[in-house]
Amino acid sequence: MVINIADLEEQAINLFSRLGFSREISSLIWILIDIIILLLGITIGLLVIVWLERKISAGIQQRIGPEYAGPLGIIQALTDGIKLLLKEDIIPSRGDIWLFSIGPAVVVIPIFLGYLVIPFGRHIILMDLSIGVFFWIAISSIAPLGLLIAGYGSNNKYSFSGGLRAAAQAISYEIPLALCVLSISLLSNSSSTIDIVEAQCRYGFLGWNLWRQPIGFLAFFISSLAECERLPFDLPEAEEELVAGYQTEYSGIKFGLFYVASYLNLLASSFFVTVLYLGGWNLSIPFIPILEHFEWDSISGINGVVNITIGILIILAKAYLFLFISITARWTLPRIRMDQLLDLGWKFLLPIALGNLLLTASFQLILL
Numbered sequence: 042m043v044i045n046i047a048d049l050e051e052q053a054i055n056l057f058s059r060l061g062f063s064r065e066i067s068s069l070i071w072i073l074i075d076i077i078i079l080l081l082g083i084t085i086g087l088l089v090i091v092w093l094e095r096k097i098s099a100g101i102q103q104r105i106g107p108e109y110a111g112p113l114g115i116i117q118a119l120t121d122g123i124k125l126l127l128k129e130d131i132i133p134s135r136g137d138i139w140l141f142s143i144g145p146a147v148v149v150i151p152i153f154l155g156y157l158v159i160p161f162g163r164h165i166i167l168m169d170l171s172i173g174v175f176f177w178i179a180i181s182s183i184a185p186l187g188l189l190i191a192g193y194g195s196n197n198k199y200s201f202s203g204g205l206r207a208a209a210q211a212i213s214y215e216i217p218l219a220l221c222v223l224s225i226s227l228l229s230n231s232s233s234t235i236d237i238v239e240a241q242c243r244y245g246f247l248g249w250n251l252w253r254q255p256i257g258f259l260a261f262f263i264s265s266l267a268e269c270e271r272l273p274f275d276l277p278e279a280e281e282e283l284v285a286g287y288q289t290e291y292s293g294i295k296f297g298l299f300y301v302a303s304y305l306n307l308l309a310s311s312f313f314v315t316v317l318y319l320g321g322w323n324l325s326i327p328f329i330p331i332l333e334h335f336e337w338d339s340i341s342g343i344n345g346v347v348n349i350t351i352g353i354l355i356i357l358a359k360a361y362l363f364l365f366i367s368i369t370a371r372w373t374l375p376r377i378r379m380d381q382l383l384d385l386g387w388k389f390l391l392p393i394a395l396g397n398l399l400l401t402a403s404f405q406l407i408l409l
Contacts, residue, residue: 091118125297144191145298162353185211203286213386220394238321322352
């Protein structure tokens with residue numbers, strides 16, 4: 042029998058209790074183990090993303106890319122991280138030391154917390170909240186405040202301009218993003234990430250929200266790119282205009298935290314696109330007998346182990362497909378102007394997302 046996370050947690054707490062720890066301490070130890078495992082998994086994912094970004098961009102620009110740091114340059118990102126750890130941490134003499142220091146943490150921590158509600162496979166989730174998707178929307182909106190704090194605390198006109206751009210961009214694209222998520226919640230009759238995937242699994246491949254919500258998918262996809270500040274929406278850190286925006290005065294590990302936060306957000310958005318629109322771990326494609334008749338709902342015996350393993354590989358493959366598209370867009374599309382970015386969010390995506398929500402609600406009422 043395959044043990045889900047809740048059963049595993051209870052068994053681990055009972056084991057620690059038998060070793061002499063109180064139940065509260067045992068729960069804390071289990072939480073720390075969860076965090077460590079999540080950190081290790083995210084770290085590996087970030088290293089792969091950075092390597093893919095450099096290799097894909099090199100291929101687009103007809104270059105070789107990293108090749109000497111490990112096989113095919115696979116550990117180049119790790120060496121860059123070690124270099125940032127060893128670099129001197131420089132603080133502007135006329136900046137606000139406290140705001141300058143806490144800015145990167147305010148950016149990284151909310152993005153990291155979003156991974157708590159991501160199902161990495163069937164029964165593999167740290168917190169199956171009933172408001173999972175809205176929990177992600179709520180805490181992800183805190184990150185731009187960290188960028189604004191960092192820009193203001195740097196006491197630099199380029200940094201402050203980048204922070205203001207980040208705040209304006211977040212306000213423009215958080216609302217369409219939330220409306221798209223609300224449409225999915227109405228369609229699935231739940232805001233839990235697990236329930237949303239299960240609702241898509243009932244109808245197989247044709248039940249993916251990608252086919253039932255194509256307009257919402259496009260709005261969510263564009264809003265996700267803007268949320269992650271990827272080209273063509275990287276206005277807060279536009280090198281040609283603002284040097285590096287809110288990152289201008291940062292060095293060492295604090296600069297590295299911004300770098301990590303950017304890829305953490307991109308990876309989290311990739312997983313949420315997969316969960317909300319691409320069926321999560323589901324791949325029951327019709328007319329392919331081995332996939333059409335596979336017992337995807339089974340969680341017992343060897344079939345359950347194979348089911349969960351395949352589910353993890355499928356959700357990772359879908360997430361990295363979105364990553365590939367995002368990386369390709371960065372080296373293909375030109376950066377838009379700030380007024381164009383705000384017009385796109387307020388005058389185009391917001392009406393489309395709102396109209397999609399009204400259509401979804403209308404069809405749900407008719408069907409009921």
